[in-house]
Amino acid sequence: MRSVTVLAPAKLNLTLxxxxxxxxxxxxxxxxxxxxxxxxxxxxxxxxxLSLSLPGSxxxxxxxxxxxxxALAFFHGTGLLAGAAITVEKHVPVRAGMAGGSADAxxxxxxxxxxxxARLSAAELCALGAQVGADVPFSIVGGTARVTGVxxxxxxxxxxxxxxxxxxxxxxxxxxxxAYARYDRIGTDVRPDSAAASAAIARGDLAGLCAQMKNxxxxxxxxxxTNAARIPFFIRPLFxxxxxxxxxxxxxxxxxxxxxxxxxxxxxxxxxxxxxxPARDAAPADGPPHGAFVHIGxxxxx
Numbered sequence: 001m002r003s004v005t006v007l008a009p010a011k012l013n014l015t016l017x018x019x020x021x022x023x024x025x026x027x028x029x030x031x032x033x034x035x036x037x038x039x040x041x042x043x044x045x046x047x048x049x050l051s052l053s054l055p056g057s058x059x060x061x062x063x064x065x066x067x068x069x070x071a072l073a074f075f076h077g078t079g080l081l082a083g084a085a086i087t088v089e090k091h092v093p094v095r096a097g098m099a100g101g102s103a104d105a106x107x108x109x110x111x112x113x114x115x116x117x118a119r120l121s122a123a124e125l126c127a128l129g130a131q132v133g134a135d136v137p138f139s140i141v142g143g144t145a146r147v148t149g150v151x152x153x154x155x156x157x158x159x160x161x162x163x164x165x166x167x168x169x170x171x172x173x174x175x176x177x178x179a180y181a182r183y184d185r186i187g188t189d190v191r192p193d194s195a196a197a198s199a200a201i202a203r204g205d206l207a208g209l210c211a212q213m214k215n216x217x218x219x220x221x222x223x224x225x226t227n228a229a230r231i232p233f234f235i236r237p238l239f240x241x242x243x244x245x246x247x248x249x250x251x252x253x254x255x256x257x258x259x260x261x262x263x264x265x266x267x268x269x270x271x272x273x274x275x276x277x278p279a280r281d282a283a284p285a286d287g288p289p290h291g292a293f294v295h296i297g298x299x300x301x302x
Contacts, residue, residue, distance in 0.1 A: 010092040027183075032145070034143075130151075141154055
């Protein structure tokens with residue numbers, strides 16, 4: 001095998017609570033994470049060296065990129081004296097909290113594992129991923145999970161009840177370090193109950209899950225010049241709050257949401273697909289690939 005293409009899904013934080021701060025400065029969290037149908041396409045080709053390309057993206061393709069770091073972690077961890085030419089086709093919004101960079105890193109780890117036949121387990125891939133970023137282990141596992149610690153402790157859950165999410169991306173992105181720094185300064189009164197959300201998922205109670213869909217960083221993410229507008233939007237089969245950081249009036253926001261946002265459905269089960277055919281035979285990002293493919297479940301090749 002000379003090349004492999006991996007479809008890497010984005011994620012949503014259905015709940016996010018900050019539970020403490022470690023001595024090293026990292027915040028401990030309690031979250032419900034959900035993989036969704038918005039995907040990036042990552043292609044890896046055997047090469048003597050290591051290179052990264054992000055055509056059409058403003059994200060720097062350098063050694064600081066998570067995809068590049070993931071490749072280094074893989075080769076260092078396995079001891080393989082090899083390389084890869086990595087191409088990432090970006091579709092997930094940047095600085096949106098949807099783990100686009102983590103999904104890229106996870107796709108690189110899963111893809112290299114297949115490309116070089118390393119046969120690493122899901123746990124081994126997650127351990128490598130944790131060296132790259134806190135969200136990478138979840139991005140490897142996918143599906144629905146309760147995530148604690150600094151993102152390194154995963155508890156797989158039953159699939160989220162069938163539903164759709166409307167994702168609203170403001171004009172400016174959110175800096176994660178700045179959001180946490182602001183949280184440390186001002187705190188929050190937003191406290192989701194991830195245990196209650198997990199119980200709601202277990203009994204298939206979408207209304208109970210939606211009642212806990214909160215994020216402790218909601219107000220920490222807003223800039224000083226921006227107002228956080230709480231606007232309920234219809235998401236089957238009930239209302240849920242979507243937080244928009246924008247000074248625009250409600251009617252303009254409503255129009256913008258109707259015309260510009262993406263409707264995403266949940267990914268049930270392990271989300272990664274490795275394609276063995278050329279890109280022209282691959283399915284669009286909202287569906288599974290056509291033709292011969294290997295489905296990757298938790299890092300294991302079936």
